[in-house]
Structure formats: C-alpha cells, structure tokens
Amino acid sequence: MAEGLARFQAGFAGALREGTHEPAGLRALPRTPGTAKRFDVYRNNVHASLIDALAAAFPVVERLVGRDFFRAAARVHLEEGFPRRGTLIGYGEGFPDFLERFPPAQGLAYLGDVARLELLWLEAYHAAEAEPVAPSSFAAHGAALTTMKPVLHPSFRLFSSRFPVAEIWRTNREDEEVRPVKSNGRRDTLMLVRPGADVFIHGLRPEQFVFLKALRDGASLGEAALHLPAAAIRDLPAMLAGFAARGVFAASDGTTFNRRNGEDG
Template identity: 40%
Template sequence: MRPSNLKISVDSEAAPYAADFAGRLLDPERPAPPGVTAPAGSAAARRFGIYRNNVTVSLIEALAAVFPATLRITGPEFFRAMARFHIRATPPTSPLLFEYGRDFPAFIEQYPHARSMPWLADVARIERAWLDAYHAADEAVLAPESLACAAPEALATSRFVAHPATRLLASDYPAFSIFSANRGDAPVGRIETKEPEWTLLTRPHLGVEVRKVSPDAAKMIASLMDGVPLGRAADDTLAAFPSFDLSAAIAGFIEAGAFRGFSAYGAHDET
C-alpha cells in the first residue's frame, strides 16, 4: 500500500477511554484514570499529576507564544491563571499547537477578572488574526498596474478577491493602539485615544503587516471583501462618509496587499 493511502483509524472501544483520559488530564479535581499504574502502586496518581501539570504548562506556554501582548498587559501570573481556566473549559481539538487558542479571545471577554480591561479581548483577537495571517496560503498580491489596465466602466462593476492573509477587525476600543504599544519590548507610554479602531492585517511580502485604517476605508474594504462590486461599495461608503477619498482608499489597500485580484464584469453582469 502506498503511504498516501494509509489511514489512521480509532478503535471504537478505546475511544471512550481516550476521552475520559483527556478529561481527567485537564481537570485537577479528577483522579487518575483506571488502569494507570506505576512501579510503586501508590505513586501512579502522583506520576499522573506530574504528567497533567506538564501538559497544562505546555498549553499555557503555547497560548503565551500566540498572545504576547495580552501576556505583557496582564502580567505572567494573571495570564497563566486565566489561561489555565481556559484550558480546562476549552481543551485542544487539534494536534497542531498553533491552532490552539482560537476561542481564547471570546473566553477573555467573559472572564470575570478581566472585566476591568474590556478592550483585552479585542487585543487578543488581533494577535490571533496575526497568527492566522502568518500561516495563510501564499498568493501574489494585486498589482497596481492591473487596475490601470481595466476600463473604468468594467472596474466599477468588478468584484475583488481578498488575499488569504487579509484580516479586518473592528473594536469599540483603541485595540490597535494597545496592541501596537504592547507587542514589543519598548516601554509603554500613556495611550491617549479612547476612540474605536479598525485593524487591517495583511501579508504582502514575507512578514505580516498590521495597520490602523480609518472607519471609511474599513467600510470600503469590508464591502469589497464581502464581494460587493467596487462602484456600489464606493457609493455606499460615500453615503456614510461624505468626505471619503476613494482614490486614497484604493491606493491604501493596494499598497497593503489586501487583495489578490479582481474580476471585471460588464454593467449587465452586476447583481
């Protein structure tokens, strides 16, 4: 049999035991599973406890690697306690550690001890989006000359295709500013703004780029990502923001690498 045809099957009789084992592994209130033994009988529970602690610590460290700004904001002790509760509530479902933590921002939003930091969950969402953008598929970004070659009447009815790495996040808080201030090791000064912020994440080259975008540009980008034709997206944005600068917005999202292409249609093809 060729390796590509190999499949891993789970013994249906072993599955309940495996699920029970995993549940006990992440719950310190539960005893070691039946059948767990050690050379010195009574040491089995202690050894299982050591294994349980190692697994939990590994998962906490995985979350800390994905959410370094969140860690810096809260401090290690607070972060580890919060992460430990999250691990118990939402154990991993994938063997890939970088996949773990997708539910962490939502958990932070509901975590009672983080209520004094209502913006923390949105900062964590930016961090999770950063990792997803980093691991997104490689695609060439839309080149400015591609738009220059399109007829104006066709361009107005064109639908744009977002780059696989593009992420657009809205926050009722200055999440981008807080994220940016805490992502590195430099001292954090006072963040003056209290306004809501939109964050655009792209990967036009090798690295992920994170930038704040204005509300009007964000509305335009969001519409295009939803498949709204360029002309209609521009009209809707102008209706909401009369001072919207369409040329600047297009130049901005092209420079950012937010899209990988567009499909030009005639006016009769627009729906």
C-alpha cells in the same frame, strides 16, 4: 478493540481536562511510582505546555497583565476546554471571550479586543502565500472596473474595536518601555495583511472599512463603492491602487479579478 481504545482515549482526555481523577485502565510496573502520581505529573506537564502555548499566542496580553496573572487566568481558561484540533496553531480562539468575563480582568475593558487582534495577527501570519498585484493593475479597466471583484490576499483580515487597540498592541509588543495610551473615545477600524514576510496593521477610515468588508463578503467593486462618499467614488482607482500597494489584493491563477458571474476575468 477499536471501541475499547476509543473509550480509553476519551477517559484519558477527560481526566486531563478535569484534573480530579486518573483514567481507568492505567497500569504501573511493580516497585515503581503509582499510576495516580505519574498521571498527575503528566497532567501538570500538559497544562503547563498549553499555558506556554497561550503565552506565545498572546504576548501583548501577557505583558499587559503580567506573567503571574496571565498564567493564573490561562489555567482557569483550560477548565473550559482543551484544543479541538491536532495542532496548537490557532489555539486560544475562546481566550478573548474568556478574558471579557473573567472577574479579575474586569478593570481592563479593552483586554478582550487586544486578544482578538493578536489572534487575527496569527491568522494573517499563518495564511497562505500569494503574489500581491501591482497598484497599476486597476488603471486600465475604466468603467468596467465596477463590475469586477478583486481577489483579496489570503492574509487579509478586518477588525474594529471601540478602543485604540492597535496602539496598545504596538507599544506592548515593540517598545522596550511601554508608552501610555489614551483612549479619548477613539475607535479603531483596522486591516491586517501580510504581503511578504511581515504582518502589517493599517488604520482605515470608517468608509474604507465598510468598503473592504463589502468586498470581503462578495460584493463587486461597484456594489462596494455604494458605501463610499461621492468624492471617494470619483477617486476609486487611486484608492484601489493605495490598497494594492499595501498588499490587499492578490492574483488568483494568474488573474487579478473575478467577474461577477464567477468566471476569471
């Protein structure tokens, strides 16, 4: 019985995706609409719900291209696959790549990166809660600071783009009237963090981005500082305090740091 149910569920899901036939095994009561017609209605409702979910996840992309264009693109995207998880949170992970190769969107080279920023915003928004550490936490460690690893906030994310995507994102998400954004060859290096209820997007200098990326990848403060210019290394405690003030670092089990050997410090 279990094997037969699994086959039916696989066929049902395949018919929803492909839209070319009804699944085998459906039955309708006498004098009621046929199974093919009823399944078409169900399939259309599922597709509409998934398109609505994409629109909720990518409001900036929808505003950039318009509702009709967005929904047409989303419907084509559904042909590449349905959600792989039992929740719609995070659905659309393949949408930025799809937009970059979607022929009607080729004139908007930045669209894929705007969509990636929206996904990261959602990840930060739904990340676990954690108490940010106080900016003063770094002042008392002296030379020992370089051997330690600060704990990054669960919502912390990094993103870089060859386009000014943060400004594009802000004006399309927050402004009643969209402001024109000039690229002028600007690149964005950004971090996202949600120390409280709201997600914040902060611009970073390139060396700060590389420093934080090294910390994210497991480097100690001393190892990450090798990516900084000499003046920034001398001012490392102040820079760390500035990051802490923005909620980049979090306490873990009541501690601020992990030592290099992995033991709590």
